Amino acid sequence: MTVVPRDPLRRLPLMLMLCGVLGVMGVAFGASGLLSWREPIPELPALTLPEAPSGEEAAWGHIQEAIDRVPDVYREVMRERRPAVTALAATNLVASGMLLVGSLSARLRRPGAMRSLRAGLTLSQAYAVLSLVVQTWVQVGLLSGQRLLFAPVAAMGGMAETMAVTLTAAQVMVVILTAALALAQLGFFVWAGRLLRRPGAAEAIAGEPGPRPPAS
Numbered sequence: 001m002t003v004v005p006r007d008p009l010r011r012l013p014l015m016l017m018l019c020g021v022l023g024v025m026g027v028a029f030g031a032s033g034l035l036s037w038r039e040p041i042p043e044l045p046a047l048t049l050p051e052a053p054s055g056e057e058a059a060w061g062h063i064q065e066a067i068d069r070v071p072d073v074y075r076e077v078m079r080e081r082r083p084a085v086t087a088l089a090a091t092n093l094v095a096s097g098m099l100l101v102g103s104l105s106a107r108l109r110r111p112g113a114m115r116s117l118r119a120g121l122t123l124s125q126a127y128a129v130l131s132l133v134v135q136t137w138v139q140v141g142l143l144s145g146q147r148l149l150f151a152p153v154a155a156m157g158g159m160a161e162t163m164a165v166t167l168t169a170a171q172v173m174v175v176i177l178t179a180a181l182a183l184a185q186l187g188f189f190v191w192a193g194r195l196l197r198r199p200g201a202a203e204a205i206a207g208e209p210g211p212r213p214p215a216s
Helices: 012-035 057-068 070-107 113-154 158-196 201-206
Strands: none
Touching (some): 012 070, 012 158, 012 201, 070 113, 113 201, 158 201
């Protein structure tokens, strides 16, 4: 039985589509970040605990006081790290714009499509690395501030400690998810760049017939 090898370029259309989608999203988020750099830092939505369990009213009050101070921590961290976040938005806008142009040019088989697509992927890889550093740095700053807020509450023990640990663990998960998302983006861009280096990729994007296998 003869096994027909899979075409290594079968995922090329999917890759181009995802590049276009990420390009549109990146342009939108990057432009929004740049346009709002002088605007006031957005307020976090208020979080109000449900009614306290019987006998835990005092502890519940201390937890709510700590929660009410979380927006202050958020504003302080964002004010300190806003220049880095703004630079990240500018990088996102440029990289995503080039990626969008490259993906559209490739789908329309325009001259120079391969060159612009490779440039977009290279810039997008740089953006993903920068995003990993900056976004994780921001979330770690929020985690550090929340730990300081909830440490006295956790020292009370009982239900107060459980709630403080739970809220801190939630921010730890945000840090992990933020880093994972940036790594996933970087992985996609690296994979897409490797796909473009496969034999026949340039011809497929240009709409030209690839090299024929030698006659047997």
